[in-house]
Amino acid sequence: MIDAVGNPQSILLLGGTSEIGLAVVEAFASDRPMRVVLAARPSPRLDEARARLEGRGCAVETVEFDATDLGSHADVVQKAFAGGDVDVAVVAFGLLGDNEQAWTDAAHAVELAQVNYTAAVSVGVLVADRLKEQGHGALVALSSVAGERARRSNFVYGSTKAGLDAFYSGLTEALRPHGVVVTVVRPGFVHTKMTEGLQAAPLSTTPEAVAAIVADAVRTRKELVWAPAPLRFVMSILRHVPRPIFRRLPL
Numbered sequence: 001m002i003d004a005v006g007n008p009q010s011i012l013l014l015g016g017t018s019e020i021g022l023a024v025v026e027a028f029a030s031d032r033p034m035r036v037v038l039a040a041r042p043s044p045r046l047d048e049a050r051a052r053l054e055g056r057g058c059a060v061e062t063v064e065f066d067a068t069d070l071g072s073h074a075d076v077v078q079k080a081f082a083g084g085d086v087d088v089a090v091v092a093f094g095l096l097g098d099n100e101q102a103w104t105d106a107a108h109a110v111e112l113a114q115v116n117y118t119a120a121v122s123v124g125v126l127v128a129d130r131l132k133e134q135g136h137g138a139l140v141a142l143s144s145v146a147g148e149r150a151r152r153s154n155f156v157y158g159s160t161k162a163g164l165d166a167f168y169s170g171l172t173e174a175l176r177p178h179g180v181v182v183t184v185v186r187p188g189f190v191h192t193k194m195t196e197g198l199q200a201a202p203l204s205t206t207p208e209a210v211a212a213i214v215a216d217a218v219r220t221r222k223e224l225v226w227a228p229a230p231l232r233f234v235m236s237i238l239r240h241v242p243r244p245i246f247r248r249l250p251l
Contacts, residue, residue, distance in 0.1 A: 001074030002137075006089045007028065008087030009035065010035040010087045012080045014090065015090075015092035015129075023207035024092070028218075033058045035058070035059045037060075037061045037063035039080060042062075050127050063080050065109060067115045078131060086127075087138065091120055091168075093119070094142070097111070099156050121167050136179060137181075138221075140183045141168035144158070147162035147163075147246045149235070150162070183217045186227065186231065188203050189225075212227070
């Protein structure tokens with residue numbers, strides 16, 4: 001269980017090669033080694049992630065996970081919980097995609113929707129059921145400020161994150177009576193391999209900075225955080241900009 005000062009003993013990372021997700025694990029592991037379950041497709045990156053965490057003293061297990069294989073998700077979650085309770089589960093997988101391709105190529109658009117939204121809902125339901133059965137734990141969902149208002153430059157990706165955000169925000173309310181805290185995290189532009197080569201947006205941040213915010217949110221049982229925090233006020237303003245003006249903004 002998560003101890004009195006908010007340190008978990010075990011963590012499940014769905015998206016076991018995610019740079020932000022791994023930074024979250026390391027943020028908790030800085031206090032003490034943990035049992036870590038990395039769920040991802042087998043790859044050299046997964047091997048590197050395992051070695052990286054084992055170097056910190058963590059006991060690391062890997063579970064093969066393909067977000068697009070919805071029928072396998074129940075087995076993935078069952079294996080992840082087979083070694084005991086999971087204190088923190090992090091949903092960190094996703095695709096950025098190419099917006100110009102996505103709104104003209106149905107297959108690409110559907111791929112983004114399946115990975116970023118449908119798969120996230122699938123594992124969310126399954127993990128929520130196990131956490132509810134435990135009667136404790138934290139579930140973290142990595143959303144995005146892109147989901148707060150659709151922009152011409154990435155509206156397909158933003159729409160998938162809007163769906164994820166709404167689902168996990170609702171799950172927050174559903175699980176509260178069962179002793180489980182759900183935290184929705186809304187990062188802005190994060191410097192990762194996924195965003196490499198893209199022009200950085202204002203208030204851009206790093207995986208480590210996002211991870212520090214996530215760790216604090218879990219420890220203090222916060223249900224919604226922005227990364228960095230000032231994005232909350234920026235997005236509050238942008239949500240209320242009239243559409244004729246909004247479409248002229250360089251977003």
